[in-house]
Amino acid sequence: MGRSRAVRARGITKSFGEVVALDDVDLEVEAGQVHGLVGPNGAGKTTLLGLLLGLAVADRGRLEILGTQVGRTLAVPDGVAGFVDGPGLYPSLTARQNLTALARLRGHDSAGGVGEALEQVGLTDVADDRVRGFSLGMRQRLGLAAALLTRPRLLVIDEPANGLDPAGKRHVHRVITGLAADGAAVVMSSHRMDDLAALCPEVTILSTGRVVFSGPVSKLAAEVGDLDHRLRTSDPAAAREVAEGTPGLRIVRGPGDGADAGVLVVRGPVEALDDLVVRLVGAGVAVRGLAPVVPPLEAAFLALTGIGTEPGTGPGETEEDPR
Numbered sequence: 001m002g003r004s005r006a007v008r009a010r011g012i013t014k015s016f017g018e019v020v021a022l023d024d025v026d027l028e029v030e031a032g033q034v035h036g037l038v039g040p041n042g043a044g045k046t047t048l049l050g051l052l053l054g055l056a057v058a059d060r061g062r063l064e065i066l067g068t069q070v071g072r073t074l075a076v077p078d079g080v081a082g083f084v085d086g087p088g089l090y091p092s093l094t095a096r097q098n099l100t101a102l103a104r105l106r107g108h109d110s111a112g113g114v115g116e117a118l119e120q121v122g123l124t125d126v127a128d129d130r131v132r133g134f135s136l137g138m139r140q141r142l143g144l145a146a147a148l149l150t151r152p153r154l155l156v157i158d159e160p161a162n163g164l165d166p167a168g169k170r171h172v173h174r175v176i177t178g179l180a181a182d183g184a185a186v187v188m189s190s191h192r193m194d195d196l197a198a199l200c201p202e203v204t205i206l207s208t209g210r211v212v213f214s215g216p217v218s219k220l221a222a223e224v225g226d227l228d229h230r231l232r233t234s235d236p237a238a239a240r241e242v243a244e245g246t247p248g249l250r251i252v253r254g255p256g257d258g259a260d261a262g263v264l265v266v267r268g269p270v271e272a273l274d275d276l277v278v279r280l281v282g283a284g285v286a287v288r289g290l291a292p293v294v295p296p297l298e299a300a301f302l303a304l305t306g307i308g309t310e311p312g313t314g315p316g317e318t319e320e321d322p323r
């Protein structure tokens with residue numbers, strides 16, 4: 001038997017008054033897959049995740065979740081868990097009490113599962129602290145633990161890495177990949193390209209409500225044209241001359257001064273970059289580094305969502321992520 005489909009959305013449209021939050025969106029997620037949802041602020045990610053969780057109903061389109069047709073009512077099949085806009089938690093209860101209460105509400109036998117879920121998200125040490133004092137990252141993890149309690153076959157999470165420290169992030173990554181390895185499907189949104197690259201073999205990119213890309217991450221890099229590359233050499237002025245004489249190569253800027261001292265930014269197909277390196281070495285100029293200014297996945301995202309097409313906001317000009 002082939003892998004079953006956890007999510008099949010076709011032509012989903014959802015408006016809020018004049019705002020078309022989702023416009024003819026298709027989404028396919030197989031069981032055992034971690035699927036990433038990316039897009040600029042307001043692209044429609046949370047809206048789409050909300051539909052998968054049964055928090056809202058689409059205006060148009062067909063939505064099948066875990067083999068069941070949904071859409072006319074605010075309900076989703078058993079086996080779906082997750083949250084958008086932060087998990088709903090009782091601040092005056094401890095982490096453990098929150099999970100126990102949830103388990104009881106759902107009619108589950110609690111004790112064993114609660115401890116295990118807390119362990120999985122790395123909250124064992126603070127299990128008996130009130131949630132009131134929890135940080136954003138701790139709340140996110142507790143929300144994930146609550147979802148785990150239901151042993152989901154489809155986990156839907158909105159920016160799960162938000163506010164997580166490196167240890168918390170490792171827990172969350174392990175939980176997500178563990179669920180997928182056990183055959184569950186995961187749909188998660190993220191603004192972090194490093195998380196997506198690490199977790200999601202497949203992504204859907206939304207831009208103002210429309211799908212601009214859906215498929216394997218490996219295919220995404222091919223969508224983007226020639227990338228800007230930073231070139232560091234032993235002799236920037238000579239390097240510029242050589243670059244000017246290299247067919248198919250464009251000098252974007254440089255050699256700069258200040259932080260970018262001696263760096264030349266060039267753009268061209270791989271063959272032209274190879275040719276440049278050979279020519280530099282031939283001219284007695286040592287190559288100290290040649291690397292894309294923006295990682296390929298991020299560059300593809302920027303190119304596809306239209307960010308970075310205006311002058312001065314090109315991929316080469318984006319601010320470094322303050323990590």
Ligand SMILES: Nc1ncnc2c1ncn2[C@@H]1O[C@H](COP(=O)(O)OP(=O)(O)OP(=O)(O)O)[C@@H](O)[C@H]1O
Nearest residue numbers: 016019020021039040041042043044045046047048
């Ligand atoms: N309940 C609502 N009422 C009115 N407009 C809404 C509502 N929910 C979303 N929208 C609008 O729909 C669009 C998509 O919003 P959504 O929250 O899905 O984007 P997003 O991709 O999650 O953005 P972000 O990255 O900022 O979280 C936005 O223009 C938003 O203002």
Ligand SMILES: [Mg+2]
Nearest residue numbers: 045046047158
């Ligand atoms: Mg959102």
